[in-house]
Amino acid sequence: MDKLIEAIERTGNPSVVGLDPKPALIPAPVLDAARADNPESRSLALAAAYRAFNKAVVDAVTDIVPAVKPQIAMYEALGPAGVQLYCDTCAYAASRGLYVLGDVKRGDIGSTAAQYAAHLGGVPDVPEWDDGFGSAPEDPWHEDAITVNPYLGSDGILPFVDVAQAADKDVFVLVRTSNPSSSQLQTVATAAGDATVGELVAQLAEEWGKGTIGSHGYSRVGAVVGATHPEEGAALRRLMPHTFFLVPGYGAQGGTAADVAHMFDEHGSGAIVNSSRGIIAAWKKDPQASRFDADAFESPRSMAQSEAIHDDAAEALDLVGTAAARAAQAMRDDIASALANR
Numbered sequence: 001m002d003k004l005i006e007a008i009e010r011t012g013n014p015s016v017v018g019l020d021p022k023p024a025l026i027p028a029p030v031l032d033a034a035r036a037d038n039p040e041s042r043s044l045a046l047a048a049a050y051r052a053f054n055k056a057v058v059d060a061v062t063d064i065v066p067a068v069k070p071q072i073a074m075y076e077a078l079g080p081a082g083v084q085l086y087c088d089t090c091a092y093a094a095s096r097g098l099y100v101l102g103d104v105k106r107g108d109i110g111s112t113a114a115q116y117a118a119h120l121g122g123v124p125d126v127p128e129w130d131d132g133f134g135s136a137p138e139d140p141w142h143e144d145a146i147t148v149n150p151y152l153g154s155d156g157i158l159p160f161v162d163v164a165q166a167a168d169k170d171v172f173v174l175v176r177t178s179n180p181s182s183s184q185l186q187t188v189a190t191a192a193g194d195a196t197v198g199e200l201v202a203q204l205a206e207e208w209g210k211g212t213i214g215s216h217g218y219s220r221v222g223a224v225v226g227a228t229h230p231e232e233g234a235a236l237r238r239l240m241p242h243t244f245f246l247v248p249g250y251g252a253q254g255g256t257a258a259d260v261a262h263m264f265d266e267h268g269s270g271a272i273v274n275s276s277r278g279i280i281a282a283w284k285k286d287p288q289a290s291r292f293d294a295d296a297f298e299s300p301r302s303m304a305q306s307e308a309i310h311d312d313a314a315e316a317l318d319l320v321g322t323a324a325a326r327a328a329q330a331m332r333d334d335i336a337s338a339l340a341n342r
Contacts, residue, residue, distance in 0.1 A: 001170055001214055001218040001219065001220060001222065002214040002215055002218075003099060003144060004066065004067060004099050004144070004145070004170070004244070004272065005214075005216045005218065005244070005269060006216075007066030007067060007097075007098075008066045008067075008269070010066065011063070011064065011065060011066045012332070012336075013064060013065050013066060013328075013331075013332040013335075014066075014268075014269075014271060014273060014335060015065055015066075015272060015273045015274070015275060015328070015331050015332060015335060016065065016066070016067040016068060016069045016099075016101060016246070016272050016273070016274045016275075017057065017067075017068050017069065017274075017275065017276070017279050018068075018069045018071060018103070018248075018274050018275065018280070019057065019058075019068050019069065019070040019071070019089060019093075019276075019280065020070070020071045020074050020277070020280065021049075021050040021053050021054060021074055021280070022074055022077075023046065023049075025277070025281050025284075026049050026050070026053050027283065027292040027293075027313070027316035027317070027320065028292055028293060028316075029292055029312035029313040029315070029316045030049050030052055030053060030316050030320075031045075031046075032309050032312075032313070033052075033310050033312075033313035034046070034048035034049035034052065035049075036306055036309050041081075043078045043079050043080075043081045043082065044081050046078055046081075046082075047078050047081040047082055047085045050074075050075075050089075051089070052313070052317060053280075053320060054085075054089050054092070055092065056317040056318075056321040056324070057279070057280050057320065057321065057324045058089075058092060058093050058096055058098070059096070060321035060322065060324045060325040061279070061324055061328045062097065062098060064325060064328045064332065065098070065332075066098065066099055066272075067144075067272060068093045068098050068099075068100060068101070069100075069101040069102075069246075069274055069276075070089050070090060070093075070102060070103065071103040071276070072086055072104045087140050087141055087142060090102065090141060090143055091142040094144075099144045099145075100143050100145075101143070101144065101146070101172070101246070102119060102141065102146040102147070103146075103147050104116075104146045104147060105147045105148065105174065106119070106146065106147075106148055106149065106160070107148055107149030107150070107156050108152065108156055109152050109155040109156050109159075110155065110159070113155070113159035113160065114159045114163070116159075116160070117159050117160045117162075118141075118163075119141045119143055119146050120141075120143065120146060120160065120163045120164050120169040120171075121163040121166060121167045122137030122138050122139040122140075122141075122167070123137065123138040123139075123140065125137070137167070143169070144169055144170065145164075145169055145170035145171060145172060145222070146160070146171060147171070147172045147173075147174065147224060147246070148160050148171050148172070148173055148174070149173075149174050150173050150175075150201050150204065150205070154204070154208070157171070157173065157204075157208055157221075158208065161208055161209075161221060164212075164220050164221075165212055165220060169220070170221070170244075171220065171222065172222040172223065172224050172246045173201065173208070173221060173222070173223055173224065174201075174224045175198055175201050175205060175223040175224055175225055175236065176198045176223075176224075176225045176226055176229050176232055176233065176236060177224060177226050177248070178226025178227060178228045178229070178248045178249030178253050178255065179226075180228075182226070185197055186198035199235075199236070199239065202236050202240050202243075203239065205221050205222075205223050205240065206221075206239070206240045206241075206242060206243050208221045209242055209243060213242055216269070217241075217242060218244040218269075218270065219243060222243060222245065222246055223236070223240060223243045223245055223246070224245075224246045224247075224248065225245045225246070225247055225263060226247065226248055226249040226253075226255070227247050227248065227249035227250045227253070227254075227256070227259050227260045227263075228249040228254055228255050228259070230255075230258075230259035230260070230262065230263075233245070233247070233259075233260070233263040234262035234263065236263075237262065237263050237264070237265065237271075244270055244271065244272070245263050245270060245271040245272070246272055246274065247263055247271055247272065248274045249274075250273045250274060250278070251275045251277070251331075252276070252277045252278055256338075257273075257334040257337065257338035258342075260273050260335065260338070261335075261338040261341075261342040262342060264339060268339050273331075275327075275328075275331055278327060278331065279324050279327045279328050279331070280320075280324060282323035282324055282326065282327035283316075283319045283323035283324070285323070286319055286322075286323050288319055289319065292312075292316045
């Protein structure tokens with residue numbers, strides 16, 4: 001977790017951009033250009049559109065935010081082309097110096113969990129092979145951390161923690177999630193009556209991280225705690241002094257900077273706040289955006305107008321990047337103000 005904390009200190013910005021593309025968030029000319037270039041396959045066309053869109057966002061926010069968080073479901077929906085794009089997106093963000101948090105929410109036990117943990121540890125080794133592949137792990141995923149689901153208990157978490165420790169990476173455990181129905185499980189009292197299920201998971205996460213605490217006082221085992229539960233988040237901060245928080249739910253889901261302020265420690269560290277649509281869809285609020293919306297945009301009617309298609313796409317991607325940078329800066333200022341006034 002030291003790498004993430006140092007990236008936050010370097011940028012002065014405890015926020016992470018969710019790279020969650022889907023067709024409704026992509027400017028129409030970008031979709032049209034990708035379709036023109038990939039007429040044989042919808043999945044390849046969408047992957048090309050997402051690739052251009054993600055690059056525009058990453059290039060725009062690289063010097064503003066410390067991290068990005070691609071949600072793998074958006075990519076898996078495209079099949080093999082999407083999985084490859086997910087890996088390529090992570091690799092590109094890493095090449096720009098960003099901490100990459102893969103939102104994969106894996107959760108299984110035993111040998112299966114160990115294989116899922118290859119997201120952090122790389123392609124499994126074959127000791128019997130002597131074939132010149134080299135000793136360095138092959139890492140197709142290019143993630144610094146992933147999210148994991150604790151519902152199966154320690155058997156479903158410790159294999160990830162072991163690999164994270166060996167690979168110098170991190171895991172974030174779902175503790176108190178931002179979705180409305182999370183209370184159906186996470187706020188239910190345990191049999192002993194002295195904690196809710198969410199609080200019990202919090203205690204376990206703190207325990208799972210023991211022995212992996214870095215120089216900044218936080219372990220490799222982080223916690224996902226939603227911005228939509230500010231009072232519980234503040235209580236969990238006290239309960240988990242060595243656990244770094246990933247805080248979703250800011251912006252589109254209703255969480256505010258004031259809501260997340262008490263999830264940070266007394267030094268203003270200990271948490272990073274996620275925004276997805278608020279940043280990657282910020283272009284839609286720009287006055288120029290109307291001409292790029294799917295309902296208003298008039299696509300060129302023939303392949304002979306390919307140059308016009310690509311010119312419009314380039315203009316739209318410039319708008320995406322400019323709006324994303326502006327939104328990321330506003331989010332940074334919003335959180336800074338809330339931390340100063342808490």
